[in-house]
Amino acid sequence: MESLLLGPEDVRESTQLPEVIDAIEGAFAAYARGDVQMPAKSYIDLPQYDGDFRSMPAYVEADDWEAAAVKWVNSHVHNPDRHDLPTVMGTVVYSDPETAYPLALLDGTVLTRLRTGAAAAVATRHLAPADATTLGLVGAGIQSYTQLEAIAQVRPIEHVVLSDVNDEAIAAFRDRYADEYEISEGAAAEAAACPVVSTTTPVREPIVERVGEQTHINAMGADAAGKGELAPEILQNAKIVIDDYEQCTHSGEINAPWEAGLLDDSDIHAELGDVVAGNARGRTAADGVTVFDSTGLAIQDVAAAHVVYEHADSEGIGTRFPLVGTGA
Numbered sequence: 001m002e003s004l005l006l007g008p009e010d011v012r013e014s015t016q017l018p019e020v021i022d023a024i025e026g027a028f029a030a031y032a033r034g035d036v037q038m039p040a041k042s043y044i045d046l047p048q049y050d051g052d053f054r055s056m057p058a059y060v061e062a063d064d065w066e067a068a069a070v071k072w073v074n075s076h077v078h079n080p081d082r083h084d085l086p087t088v089m090g091t092v093v094y095s096d097p098e099t100a101y102p103l104a105l106l107d108g109t110v111l112t113r114l115r116t117g118a119a120a121a122v123a124t125r126h127l128a129p130a131d132a133t134t135l136g137l138v139g140a141g142i143q144s145y146t147q148l149e150a151i152a153q154v155r156p157i158e159h160v161v162l163s164d165v166n167d168e169a170i171a172a173f174r175d176r177y178a179d180e181y182e183i184s185e186g187a188a189a190e191a192a193a194c195p196v197v198s199t200t201t202p203v204r205e206p207i208v209e210r211v212g213e214q215t216h217i218n219a220m221g222a223d224a225a226g227k228g229e230l231a232p233e234i235l236q237n238a239k240i241v242i243d244d245y246e247q248c249t250h251s252g253e254i255n256a257p258w259e260a261g262l263l264d265d266s267d268i269h270a271e272l273g274d275v276v277a278g279n280a281r282g283r284t285a286a287d288g289v290t291v292f293d294s295t296g297l298a299i300q301d302v303a304a305a306h307v308v309y310e311h312a313d314s315e316g317i318g319t320r321f322p323l324v325g326t327g328a
Contacts, residue, residue: 003323004104006312011110014312015304018153021118021125023303025276026062028122028243031299032273035061038298040246051076058298059097060306067306069094071108071298088112094305102323104309108301115304116296117146119243119272120198120218123292125154126275126282127241128196128216133158136191136215138208138229139200140164140173143220147198148177151218155196158182163191192217199229206231216283216290219253223295230291232257238289239269247295254293 006014030036037059044053057070073090080087090108095101124132132155137144140162151157159182164170174183191197192211198218199208209231211217217238221229235257242248245268249258257263270280272292283290312318 001101001322001326002320003102004309004312005319005321006104006106006308006317008107008110010312010318011107011114011308014308014315014317015114016307016311017114017118017150019307019311020114020304021121021150021153023062023065023307024115024118024300025122025125026065027060027299027303028273029277030060030062030273031297032271032277032279036299041298046076049076050078056298056301058302060299060302062303065306066097067094067302068097069298069302069305071112071301073108073112092301092305094302094309101326104305104312104318105323106305106308111301111304111308112296113143113146114150115300116143116220116294117148117150118304119294119296119300120147120220120292121150121154122276123218123241123272123294124151124196124216126272127239127290127292128155128283129214130155130283132156132195132216134161134194134196135159136161136163136194136197137173137200138163138188138191138197139221140166140169141200143200144173144198145176147200147218147220148181151196151198157196159184161186161191161194163188201229203227203229208234210234211289214288216292218292218294220294222251222253222255222293224251225255225259227251228253228256232260232262234289235263235291236267238291239287240267240291240293241269241272241275242293243272243295243297245271247297248293252293252295253291 059068079085092106092108094104192208201221274280
């Protein structure tokens with residue numbers, strides 16, 4: 001028996017983005033029903049290298065599929081300048097729940113970008129104005145690409161308002177998408193005035209001070225205690241939906257105002273899984289600003305890996321190899 005090796009290009013080729021979005025939506029619903037196992041993310045800190053490792057295992061039993069996987073991912077801030085390597089790299093082991101056989105070894109870096117964009121699309125589907133045709137992007141890095149591509153699957157996006165302090169990043173984004181979308185540049189406030197906005201920056205202090213009256217915000221950037229992109233006043237006056245209570249209050253967009261006592265349980269409307277499952281309401285006509293606080297869950301990796309593996313396996317994509325011995 002052999003496993004499937006799927007590198008970055010294999011993952012891209014095997015990604016059916018609408019299917020990934022639907023699978024991640026199903027994973028959130030399964031999470032709300034209690035049909036997942038997702039131990040807390042574990043860390044190995046390596047201060048001597050200004051880095052860390054993180055392991056993210058999960059099992060998902062969705063309506064029409066089940067899957068198990070673990071993502072091994074790092075964050076080494078000096079990799080680009082010292083070793084010509086990305087700051088963040090990931091590998092996913094995707095296994096058969098019934099036999100535990102490792103069906104695939106996947107590049108987790110591309111997969112993470114895809115599943116993060118897909119999670120924003122799920123939130124946008126349930127929380128953003130239905131007629132939104134303009135998307136604001138605060139941050140023009142690589143994650144903004146998958147935010148646009150995924151959100152355009154659930155809303156008829158025609159115009160993108162892009163905000164970034166890096167002119168080269170803006171130019172690269174424009175080169176990539178100018179033939180598909182009308183693209184304009186603006187300050188963070190201009191991007192955040194759009195009916196849908198995704199924030200994907202690594203800032204430690206808020207850079208979005210105001211938003212439109214009915215804006216839906218996908219807050220994707222905060223990933224550590226003390227970080228945040230949105231002014232506390234925005235959160236205090238918004239309908240807040242989170243992906244996971246423990247992770248968001250510790251390291252999500254709400255973590256800093258939560259620690260400061262500016263937000264508490266009464267300010268959280270629901271987890272996204274409960275909205276997807278119908279246990280909590282999504283956007284209503286009475287809603288103004290809505291916020292999705294995304295920290296990234298292992299169930300998203302499992303769902304994305306499931307879609308990628310099934311497509312690659314059926315289409316003969318990737319390299320088969322004997323990863324583990326199966327003899328006596």
